[in-house]
Amino acid sequence: MVFEEKMILNGEPEDDPLDTVRDKCAQAEHCIHTRAKLEDCESRVGSKSETAEDCTEELFDFLHARDHCGSTDLFSYIR
Template identity: 45%
Template sequence: MSDKLIPVVKAEEEAAEEEDLVDPQEELRESCAQKSDAQNLWGKYQECNDRVNSRSKTAETCDEELIDYLHVLDKCVSKDLFSRLK
């Protein structure tokens, strides 16, 4: 009798669909990273990183270059990101 009071719900095959989901921010970041502004800043970051790694003792960090690069990416991504969210 208790079997009839407790509803039985069968899971649909949504788990397979969830695995196929792609983060739109990642897609947009990849496309924005190909733009010349982002490429230039990425180059500056890589130059700084190479310079810092070539020295054994330095107080220099590449934080500013990384922040500039991420700022350009985020600005580019923000133009289209929210229109792609469900």
């Protein structure tokens, strides 16, 4: 509710801080490593016609690494 009130009073934010922090963290070394594992899995699964394998674990590993990296920086955007 508070966010909606701020939007009414201040208008739409130009840049979403969450997206900004996530984009920055996606370029960090650990995130690049987990993204590479995810892309390898996606290409492996995509090359097979039938497989029970999915890339859920790799996706969660990448999302966790990216969000963990950004968790400390995100609070600097709170006013």
